Amino acid sequence: MTIKVLSGDHAVAYAVKLCRADVIPAYPITPQTLIIEKISDFVNDGEMDATFMPADSEHSAMSMAIGAEATGVRTFTATASQGLALMHEMLYVAPQTRLPIVMANVNRSLGAGSGIWAEYNDSMPERESGWMQAYVEDSQEALDTIIQAYRICEDPRVMLPMMVCLDAFVLSHTVEKVLVPEQAEVDSFLPRFRPLNVLDPADPKFINIAVSPAHSMEMRYQLDHQMRQAAPMINLIDEEFGKHFGRRYGGMIERYRMSDAEHALITLGSATSTARVAVDQLRAQGRKVGLIKLRYMRPFPHQEIQEAVKGVKALGVFDRSIALNGFGPVFTEVRNSVYRQGMPVTNHIAGIGGRDLTIPTFVQMFDKIEQSANALERECYWHGLRGEM
Amino acid sequence: MAAQTIAEAAIYEGLEAQAFPFFGAERRGAPVMAFCRIDDKKISVRTQVYQPDMLVVMDESLLDIEPVADGLKPNGSAVVNTKLSPDKVDLGIRVKCVSVDATTVALEMLKAPIVNTAILGAMAKANDIVTLESIKKAIASRFGEHLGEEAGRINAAAAQAAYDRAVLGESAAQRPIVKKRAWTPTWQDIPPGVALGQADMNGLKVGPGSAFQVRTGTWRTRTPRYLREKCVRCAKCWFICPDAAISRESDDHIQIDYDHCKGCGVCASICPAKAIEMAKGAKL
Ligand code: SF4
Ligand code: SF4
Numbered sequence: 001m002t003i004k005v006l007s008g009d010h011a012v013a014y015a016v017k018l019c020r021a022d023v024i025p026a027y028p029i030t031p032q033t034l035i036i037e038k039i040s041d042f043v044n045d046g047e048m049d050a051t052f053m054p055a056d057s058e059h060s061a062m063s064m065a066i067g068a069e070a071t072g073v074r075t076f077t078a079t080a081s082q083g084l085a086l087m088h089e090m091l092y093v094a095p096q097t098r099l100p101i102v103m104a105n106v107n108r109s110l111g112a113g114s115g116i117w118a119e120y121n122d123s124m125p126e127r128e129s130g131w132m133q134a135y136v137e138d139s140q141e142a143l144d145t146i147i148q149a150y151r152i153c154e155d156p157r158v159m160l161p162m163m164v165c166l167d168a169f170v171l172s173h174t175v176e177k178v179l180v181p182e183q184a185e186v187d188s189f190l191p192r193f194r195p196l197n198v199l200d201p202a203d204p205k206f207i208n209i210a211v212s213p214a215h216s217m218e219m220r221y222q223l224d225h226q227m228r229q230a231a232p233m234i235n236l237i238d239e240e241f242g243k244h245f246g247r248r249y250g251g252m253i254e255r256y257r258m259s260d261a262e263h264a265l266i267t268l269g270s271a272t273s274t275a276r277v278a279v280d281q282l283r284a285q286g287r288k289v290g291l292i293k294l295r296y297m298r299p300f301p302h303q304e305i306q307e308a309v310k311g312v313k314a315l316g317v318f319d320r321s322i323a324l325n326g327f328g329p330v331f332t333e334v335r336n337s338v339y340r341q342g343m344p345v346t347n348h349i350a351g352i353g354g355r356d357l358t359i360p361t362f363v364q365m366f367d368k369i370e371q372s373a374n375a376l377e378r379e380c381y382w383h384g385l386r387g388e389m
Numbered sequence: 390m391a392a393q394t395i396a397e398a399a400i401y402e403g404l405e406a407q408a409f410p411f412f413g414a415e416r417r418g419a420p421v422m423a424f425c426r427i428d429d430k431k432i433s434v435r436t437q438v439y440q441p442d443m444l445v446v447m448d449e450s451l452l453d454i455e456p457v458a459d460g461l462k463p464n465g466s467a468v469v470n471t472k473l474s475p476d477k478v479d480l481g482i483r484v485k486c487v488s489v490d491a492t493t494v495a496l497e498m499l500k501a502p503i504v505n506t507a508i509l510g511a512m513a514k515a516n517d518i519v520t521l522e523s524i525k526k527a528i529a530s531r532f533g534e535h536l537g538e539e540a541g542r543i544n545a546a547a548a549q550a551a552y553d554r555a556v557l558g559e560s561a562a563q564r565p566i567v568k569k570r571a572w573t574p575t576w577q578d579i580p581p582g583v584a585l586g587q588a589d590m591n592g593l594k595v596g597p598g599s600a601f602q603v604r605t606g607t608w609r610t611r612t613p614r615y616l617r618e619k620c621v622r623c624a625k626c627w628f629i630c631p632d633a634a635i636s637r638e639s640d641d642h643i644q645i646d647y648d649h650c651k652g653c654g655v656c657a658s659i660c661p662a663k664a665i666e667m668a669k670g671a672k673l
Pocket of ligand 2: 619620621622623624625626627641643659660661662663664665
């Protein structure tokens with residue numbers, strides 16, 4: 001193990017190298033560019049035995065990743081925002097054809113009102129695509145989650161692609177201390193890739209065939225089943241990761257000061273860090289607050305959340321994007337999970353377009369959550385908004 | 390790069406650190422901000438820094454353009470790249486101040502006015518949290534990785550030279566710290582259609598779509614000089630200027646808006662009559 005000082009983007013690049021990805025097709029886009037620049041350096045300097053393929057667009061990059069993965073090699077690509085949107089069409093091919101590609105998506109708000117800062121309106125719409133989705137909190141988790149992702153995706157019981165999402169700038173360009181494991185450690189955790197189907201002239205196969213109504217329903221159900229299967233595997237592999245590397249993340253969710261919490265907030269991504277500080281401050285004042293960090297949007301940790309909120313009097317859900325005239329996507333999922341449990345659930349929209357998330361922002365969320373335990377004033381709050389809601 | 394390097398140096402000291410830039414419409418030479426947090430325990434907070442303990446100003450011309458010391462703690466410190474002695478550095482607040490002519494150090498040792506490694510040496514003089522040794526090690530690592538071992542070595546030497554030449558004192562507090570007036574409309578007041586033009590706020594043109602407050606002219610290192618008598622009034626410079634800093638008079642002679650001209654020089658290179666020449670420096 002070596003201690004390095006890495007940005008989230010570079011942590012991802014180191015992880016991809018350690019995972020011995022064979023083919024990396026990619027197209028640059030801020031704030032993801034540091035990832036593929038670093039990987040192309042590794043390849044160019046002979047530190048990484050891989051083929052780096054500059055693509056002419058993200059649509060092509062995803063198409064190339066699909067083609068490469070179908071020949072049985074380990075593939076990686078990375079994108080952000082408009083780049084992910086341009087991939088949209090091709091994204092759907094990978095899950096159904098059971099190609100366990102790993103991709104990093106640096107969450108950046110999708111224009112118009114173009115910005116380069118963090119928002120989840122790029123990746124959240126893709127949770128229907130059949131890709132698993134992880135959201136990470138810091139550079140270390142970015143590195144570790146990429147390593148876990150290859151294990152999870154390539155497990156014969158899963159065989160699905162995953163996008164590992166990290167926040168623009170707050171993670172992608174922030175340097176911090178990262179423990180980089182040795183190659184041998186990763187090799188013993190991550191076996192060589194054994195594909196399900198391989199494009200092989202000696203054994204010809206079609207993949208991604210046209211499917212009639214007579215078969216597509218069963219195919220889709222199979223995929224849905226597969227996604228549900230993935231959650232226990234994620235928990236298991238995180239545990240195994242812990243045994244190997246001495247740190248783990250709780251699998252699908254992490255509970256922070258939840259054991260006797262009466263008012264809880266669910267967060268994801270880098271927001272969790274600052275929310276932890278808010279929880280510590282409120283705990284010091286004797287308030288019974290706790291935090292649940294959501295690590296995956298797909299598969300969704302329905303059971304884990306139901307377990308974690310037993311005994312909670314009021315629950316709040318942080319969202320960094322919104323389905324217009326609806327709620328934040330995390331809220332919608334969480335409320336579906338816990339609706340039988342009956343506690344009030346409120347939605348807390350903040351950090352849109354990269355607006356700075358401060359400790360008082362989270363304190364304010366907890367105030368509203370506590371208040372909702374007595375009287376549900378409204379279901380959805382925007383924090384840090386100028387003008388009356 | 391400087392913020393990242395100081396973070397790396399702190400980690401060598403066994404501390405925890407975090408460094409990040411604030412990105413806007415950046416380009417080389419444009420004013421940018423970067424932040425660094427150092428602590429003896431794991432850093433969880435990920436907000437921007439609003440009240441720094443230490444302020445580092447890489448370019449003293451910023452003192453006249455931005456309220457750089459806004460938020461600086463009264464018991465904090467400052468490191469400023471300047472030829473002036475600390476007591477002549479007017480931050481608008483009296484704090485412990487280290488002044489260093491990092492530009493001269495960089496020109497001497499790196500043969501380029503890139504001051505971020507030299508300034509790091511001066512930072513070691515302003516605090517006792519991160520030592521010069523760790524800073525030099527971090528420079529060798531960070532710059533060495535990007536630019537090769539030799540670059541790492543000479544940049545570390547630049548830090549040492551800046552440390553040796555830096556002067557410790559106290560800053561002056563003559564000028565008032567005037568916060569910039571920002572346009573902060575409510576959601577009801579945002580013009581619809583993501584078509585933000587210039588909003589008029591008490592006679593001030595502001596807003597994301599307005600170039601009024603963004604004086605890109607301060608980025609200039611070369612300045613176009615217009616030689617009116619040579620001009621054939623072809624309007625090529627007017628068409629090509631990327632900042633719309635050239636306007637046409639009624640007879641198609643031109644005028645240059647020096648508040649916004651960035652000094653890129655494309656007007657001079659396209660002019661068929663050599664009626665624009667680029668002079669060295671930010672002013673004519
Ligand atoms: S130097 Fe560049 S910015 Fe300035 S007037 Fe000429 S073209 Fe425009
Ligand atoms: S390009 Fe030269 S000649 Fe043409 S209008 Fe501009 S200054 Fe005059």
